[in-house]
Amino acid sequence: MIDHLRKLLAARELLYTWVGREFKVRYSQSILGIAWAIIQPFSLMVIFSLVFSLVLRVPTGEIAYPVFAYIGLLAWTLFSNSLNFAIPSLVNNLNLVSKINFPREILPLAAVLVSVIDFAIAGVIFLPMLWWYQVPLSPLILLLPLLLLLQLGFTFGLALVGAAVNVFYRDVRFIIPLALQIWFYLSPIIYPAEMIPAAWRPLYFLNPMAVFIDSYRRVIFFHTWPEWPYLGLSLLVTLLLTGWAYRYFKQAEREFADLI
Amino acid sequence: MSKQAMIALEHVSKSYQLGVHQRSLREALTQLWRPRPKPSDKDIFWALEDINFTVPQGEVLGIIGHNGAGKSTLLKLLSDVTYPTRGRIHKQGRLAALIELGAGFHPDLTGRENVFLNGAILGLKRREIQAQFDAIVAFAEIEKFIDTPVKRYSSGMYVRLAFAVAAHVQADVLLVDEVLSVGDASFQQKSLDKMLEMREQGATVIFVSHNLWSVAAFCHRVLLLEQGHIVAEGLPGPIIQQYRQQQRQKLITRTVAEPNQDGERVIITDVEMLDEAERPQKEVDPQDSFLIRVHYLAAAPIEHPIGKIRVRRADGLLCLELRVFMETGITVGKGYYQLFIQPIQLTPDIYTVEATIIDRHKPMVYAFHSGEMFTVPGQLADMDRGGIFYPNVEGSYISGVNE
Numbered sequence: 001m002i003d004h005l006r007k008l009l010a011a012r013e014l015l016y017t018w019v020g021r022e023f024k025v026r027y028s029q030s031i032l033g034i035a036w037a038i039i040q041p042f043s044l045m046v047i048f049s050l051v052f053s054l055v056l057r058v059p060t061g062e063i064a065y066p067v068f069a070y071i072g073l074l075a076w077t078l079f080s081n082s083l084n085f086a087i088p089s090l091v092n093n094l095n096l097v098s099k100i101n102f103p104r105e106i107l108p109l110a111a112v113l114v115s116v117i118d119f120a121i122a123g124v125i126f127l128p129m130l131w132w133y134q135v136p137l138s139p140l141i142l143l144l145p146l147l148l149l150l151q152l153g154f155t156f157g158l159a160l161v162g163a164a165v166n167v168f169y170r171d172v173r174f175i176i177p178l179a180l181q182i183w184f185y186l187s188p189i190i191y192p193a194e195m196i197p198a199a200w201r202p203l204y205f206l207n208p209m210a211v212f213i214d215s216y217r218r219v220i221f222f223h224t225w226p227e228w229p230y231l232g233l234s235l236l237v238t239l240l241l242t243g244w245a246y247r248y249f250k251q252a253e254r255e256f257a258d259l260i
Numbered sequence: 261m262s263k264q265a266m267i268a269l270e271h272v273s274k275s276y277q278l279g280v281h282q283r284s285l286r287e288a289l290t291q292l293w294r295p296r297p298k299p300s301d302k303d304i305f306w307a308l309e310d311i312n313f314t315v316p317q318g319e320v321l322g323i324i325g326h327n328g329a330g331k332s333t334l335l336k337l338l339s340d341v342t343y344p345t346r347g348r349i350h351k352q353g354r355l356a357a358l359i360e361l362g363a364g365f366h367p368d369l370t371g372r373e374n375v376f377l378n379g380a381i382l383g384l385k386r387r388e389i390q391a392q393f394d395a396i397v398a399f400a401e402i403e404k405f406i407d408t409p410v411k412r413y414s415s416g417m418y419v420r421l422a423f424a425v426a427a428h429v430q431a432d433v434l435l436v437d438e439v440l441s442v443g444d445a446s447f448q449q450k451s452l453d454k455m456l457e458m459r460e461q462g463a464t465v466i467f468v469s470h471n472l473w474s475v476a477a478f479c480h481r482v483l484l485l486e487q488g489h490i491v492a493e494g495l496p497g498p499i500i501q502q503y504r505q506q507q508r509q510k511l512i513t514r515t516v517a518e519p520n521q522d523g524e525r526v527i528i529t530d531v532e533m534l535d536e537a538e539r540p541q542k543e544v545d546p547q548d549s550f551l552i553r554v555h556y557l558a559a560a561p562i563e564h565p566i567g568k569i570r571v572r573r574a575d576g577l578l579c580l581e582l583r584v585f586m587e588t589g590i591t592v593g594k595g596y597y598q599l600f601i602q603p604i605q606l607t608p609d610i611y612t613v614e615a616t617i618i619d620r621h622k623p624m625v626y627a628f629h630s631g632e633m634f635t636v637p638g639q640l641a642d643m644d645r646g647g648i649f650y651p652n653v654e655g656s657y658i659s660g661v662n663e
Contacts, residue, residue, distance in 0.1 A: 017380040021366060021373070028368040099360040100381055101340040257342040258276060 004250050008103045018110040022085075023117055037118040038125055041073040048073075048190050058191050063221045064133040070126060071220060072189035072213050078119040079155055079209060080180050086111035086159035087166050087176055090256065097167075098257045105249055108159040112152065130220075138223040144216065147226070150238055151212045157242035164252040167259060188213050208234040264352065266433050266464045267315040267338065272347035274308045274333055307333040308488045311347070315433075320465040322479030322496060324472065324503055329485040331468050332437075335359055338466065339435055353432025353464075356382055362422030367411035371402060371421055374410055378425045392428045399454070400424035420447055427454045433464045438471075445576045452477065472500050472631055473574055473612060504631065525560040526590060528615050528629035543635050546650040549602035550634075554615040555594065556627060562590040564620035567597035574610040579648050585620070607650045608638030 008015075027033045045066055052058040053065035060068040086108035090097055093107060130137070166172040186207055188196075193214040196204045205211050205227070211234040215226035308330045315321050325331050336342045337349060339357035364381045365374045375396055379389040389396075397406050400420040402413075410418055436455070455478055459465065469475050475482060475496060482499040484492040486506075492499050508529055534551040535541040544550045552569055567584040584597045614630040636650075 011383075013386050014380040014383075017377050017386075018364075021364070021369060021377050024373070025366055025368050093364070095360055096363055096381065099336070099339075099341060100357060100363050102381060102383075254343050257336060 001247065001250075004103070004246070008105060011103050011106060014102060015106050015110060015113075018106055019113045019117075022110055022114045026114065034118075034121055037121040041070065041077045041122050042125065044073050044077075045070045052190055058195070060192055063135065063217075067126075067129050067133045067135060068192070068217070068221070069190055070129060071216050072187075074119060074122055074126065075151065075213050075216060076184060076187065076189050076209070077122065078115055079151065080184075081115040081118060082112040082155045083159055083162060083176060083180065085115060087162040087172060090163050090167050091170070104253050104256060105160060105246070108163040109156065112156055112159055116152070135221060136223075137220070140219040140223055140225065143219050143226070147212060147215050147219070150235060151209075153242050154208050154212075154234070154238040157238065157245040160242075160245040160249040164249045164256075167252070167256055183207075183209065186210065188217075192217070205230040206233070208237055264317055265314040265350070266317050266352045267466070268350040269311050269313055270348045270350070272308060272311040272337065272344045272349060273306060274330075274337060274342070275304045275306045275345045278303045278305050306488055308337070308344075311488075311490060313483060313490065313493070315464055315466060317432075317464055318462045319481060320459050320463075320467060320479045322475040322482040323466065323468045323485060324470075324475055324482060324500070325485035326507075328487075330488045331485055333488075334485070335435055335437055335466075335468055351433070354383070355433040355435065356429040356431035357435040358382070358426040358429065359435060359437045361419060361426060365410060365418075365422065368409055370409055371397075371406040371413070375406075375421070375425055378422065379429075382426065382429050383431075384429060388430070396421075396424045396428050399427065399450075416444065416447075423447075423451055427451065427458075431463075433466070434458070435466050435468075437468045448576075472503070473610070473633065476500055476633065477574065477610065524627075525562060526556050526558040526565075526617055526626045528554055528617065528627045529557050529594075530555040531613050531615050531629060531632040533613070533632065533634050542633070543637050544604055546605055546607070546636055546638070547603045547652055549600065550604045551598060551600050552613055552615075553596050553598040554629070555596045556590070556617065557594050558590045558592050561592055562617075562619070562626060565590050565626065566618050566620050568614075568616040568618060569599050570614040570616070571606075572612050572614065573648065574612070577648065579606060579611065590617075603652070604636070605650045605652070606636050607648055608636045610635050 027036060030036060032039065048069050049066045052069070053060075058065065089107040089111050090104060096102075097104060097107075162172055162176065186204075187209045193201070193204070193210060205214075211226070211230045215231060218224045218226055311334070313321075323331055323334065333342070335357070337344055338351075339355065339359065341357075362374075362378060364377050366377070369377065372393075375393065376386065376389055380386070397403055400417070400423070402417050402421055405413065405417065410421070413421070452474060455465075459478065465478075467475065467479055479496050481494065482496045483490050484499050484503050492502050532551075532553040532555065533541055533544075534553060535544070536549050536551075538551065541550070554567060554569065565586050567586055569580075569582050569584070570578060571580040572578055580601075582599055584599060586597055611634055612630060613632045613634070614628070616628050617626040618624060619626065
């Protein structure tokens with residue numbers, strides 16, 4: 001394990017270069033370029049605001065629905081983009097994987113990091129939104145980077161397993177959009193977690209994405225600490241998942257060139 | 261040998277499981293925590309079996325063999341892309357695999373961006389690429405287009421850039437696969453010069469190629485692979501000869517076994533090069549005479565054949581093209597046609613002979629054979645002397661006269 005990490009560290013320049021490549025390629029030859037990173041979550045936010053605050057009237061307390069939904073959409077877009085790009089990343093670069101030796105986790109990892117750049121761009125308009133809707137902030141927002149890091153760790157773990165299994169079974173490619181669709185509704189993105197009946201919450205919060213998004217809202221809007229038991233559980237799940245996923249990936253990696 | 265071994269293979273074998281992997285996803289999920297069941301023996305294909313060799317520092321080792329002999333598997337093993345089923349591979353120093361030219365090139369990125377990307381994939385640090393950047397661009401001869409997306413490049417420019425990056429990798433051991441056969445003749449020559457320069461500098465190289473001429477020109481030692489085994493090993497000349505013999509033998513057995521198969525009425529079985537006394541001769545002085553004899557084996561008669569002989573210089577330049585009218589036609593069985601050149605009058609270099617049997621009246625090629633080599637020994641063309649024609653210097657004379 002340590003040996004693998006050392007090799008990954010040694011190849012970090014390749015990682016940076018690959019992230020740069022993926023980012024440039026994603027928006028090359030599009031007129032709006034990186035504006036797409038904002039348009040995606042922003043337009044969803046507008047639609048959901050129309051439907052859920054004007055028509056269905058989802059209760060979000062004192063927080064205006066658009067900002068409330070936007071933070072959820074930001075976090076979710078980061079998650080789903082990461083997986084959508086990371087899972088096919090090995091198969092899409094099969095001539096690299098089958099001919100050149102390099103730490104293969106660079107490909108899914110780069111896909112996650114490129115999504116982080118998108119997330120940062122889309123996040124820029126979150127600040128004027130907070131100001132526009134007059135949301136007061138508290139020092140608790142200092143927790144945000146840690147929460148984000150946790151979410152990324154969880155995402156990376158899933159990306160590693162997904163990308164590796166996709167080499168062996170291309171079924172994964174078809175399962176992912178479906179799974180993400182269901183997962184979207186199982187996470188408090190367009191509705192507040194409080195709408196889930198209290199009896200169901202321990203089960204509901206087994207989903208780490210639900211915990212992460214709920215925690216973002218708590219520290220930004222409600223100035224309360226995250227719910228520690230659930231967050232602790234998510235941390236545990238993330239550590240176990242990512243550790244196991246990395247080991248599984250490095251073990252499966254030995255067969256990639258033979259099977260891809 | 262006092263030099264240390266850069267690469268050593270001990271009893272290396274590699275097997276592949278045959279057939280499509282149609283395990284169900286359920287099986288796959290259980291395999292996430294349970295080891296895979298061992299496949300039965302009959303589904304196993306041994307791509308390499310019990311391979312042993314060492315490569316001392318500074319050696320250029322050539323690996324030749326038919327398609328499917330195990331060459332690519334061997335390269336994959338050496339570059340750690342895949343792992344041996346049995347045996348051990350020891351390696352020393354930094355290794356670079358120039359196997360996939362332009363690995364990671366993306367059409368939407370500019371030449372400059374792709375150089376850095378490709379360099380990073382080949383294991384170069386950013387500052388190493390920066391230091392070599394100008395040399396790479398100059399070598400590829402694309403200074404004007406370096407900031408243009410590579411999708412607008414011609415295929416020639418594309419491979420030149422890809423090769424240029426590969427050629428500037430500084431490594432202790434280089435794995436090279438067929439990369440010399442890119443670009444036009446002059447770029448190929450440049451590529452070969454670059455490789456020779458690396459050889460001079462003491463690089464250890466493992467070179468896999470179908471281009472027997474570049475293997476002969478470049479390698480110190482050659483391994484011949486056949487069906488996953490090393491069947492011969494030694495100096496390039498004899499091993500290449502043995503490989504040719506095998507190829508020819510295969511062709512003969514095929515033609516004799518199935519005559520009239522897809523119009524293959526005749527095959528060229530051998531091209532001999534002989535001196536005046538009809539002794540085999542692979543070296544010929546410019547003023548010596550030379551006999552090229554082309555042997556064929558016919559499965560069906562040909563009424564109006566023409567035997568053609570071409571001599572090309574190593575870089576592909578056509579030096580000589582002559583036709584031999586075979587008035588009596590070709591009858592079933594063995595035969596030969598020949599060309600006697602007296603004297604040969606070619607400048608010192610390496611030459612290859614191409615033999616073709618065509619029809620006098622129809623646009624039809626019956627047989628083609630190339631690759632037989634001969635050398636005109638002496639100092640190679642340089643700045644002061646060049647060209648291909650080498651007159652009888654003793655008979656003529658060169659003098660300077662002021663008028």
